[in-house]
Amino acid sequence: MSDLNNKVVTITLNPALDLTGSVNELNLGTVNLAHTGSLHAAGKGVNVARVLSDLGAQVTVTGFLGRDNDALFCSLFEKMNAQDQFVRVDGATRINVKLVEENGQVSDINFPGVNVTAQAIAEFEGNLWTLAETHQFFVLAGSLPTGISPELCASWIQKLHEMGKKVIFDSSRTALTAGLTAQPWLIKPNDEELSEIVGTKLTSPQACQQAAEDLAATGIDNVVVSLGAKGVMWLAKNQQQPQWRFAQPPKMTVVSTVGAGDTLVAGLCWGHLQAWQPEQILSFATALSALAVSQVGVGVESIKTVTELQKKVTLNNLF
């Protein structure tokens, strides 16, 4: 395998420390007692990087980190053997709260991020264009901190696209809408985000299918729509005409769904890096993400468990 095919840059413009607590049942407006708690370095791109590194990729991580509390990130990157190219900015990286109930339901409280200055942006751009000299795959995931406009973020995707890079883009709200105009190579909205993009609630697989086809027609090579426990729909550009594939995971016991989407993105990226056939990429990524819901946080403990689960994924070409 060529070195280029094992290397990925993940961009997390707005990382987070995830404070996860488990409660029996969440009650609003009163005191809730958490019986376990953990604080770990996260954010969408960092989660993707963690999974990719467990799978064997050489990962470079970049974005913006508050210099006041980067210790957990530094030790994670060291453990992952990742190249840390995060630009440090004044202040502290946000802490996002995730409350997991006994029935598997998760309530997220996501905070705004650090304040990014023009000087930090210039440093980040310098790093990014240097990384583009030696990398083909870029994963840009998550929301935007103060100081980064959706248009600026879209301009980075556009420039990487013009350089012939493969940009996997997973964001939400205005950042997602702006980024879609910049021709990312692969996007992974969930059904809610897809509804937000088209401005109407998509209630059937057929409606999701039409919305994804409209997006693909704007020049996005791969539109992957995640549907939680129902699985994954993938519309891929093909020489003749775009092709649909659909995967259903086996039934899982849910511990926490936080990071399932990031794990799916990592699986899709890894499969493409390995130049696998589309069916193998989709069944692997689906199994990987299904396994992610049976744990708190992301990461691949046993590749054997993933391949066992992969055999239980159902694949279809058409609805």
Ligand SMILES: Nc1ncnc2c1ncn2[C@@H]1O[C@H](COP(=O)(O)OP(=O)(O)OP(=O)(O)O)[C@@H](O)[C@H]1O
């Ligand atoms: N309950 C579940 N059982 C099995 N697999 C699941 C379940 N929930 C999620 N998955 C797997 O994870 C993938 C991603 O989940 P989902 O569609 O919830 O993404 P998401 O909304 O981006 O997730 P998040 O933002 O929580 O990381 C699904 O397509 C599916 O393969």
Ligand SMILES: O=P(O)(O)OC[C@@]1(O)O[C@H](CO)[C@@H](O)[C@@H]1O
């Ligand atoms: O605010 P964003 O960037 O959209 O999402 C941040 C976040 O919820 O995404 C990850 C799970 O996907 C968590 O680790 C993190 O807290």
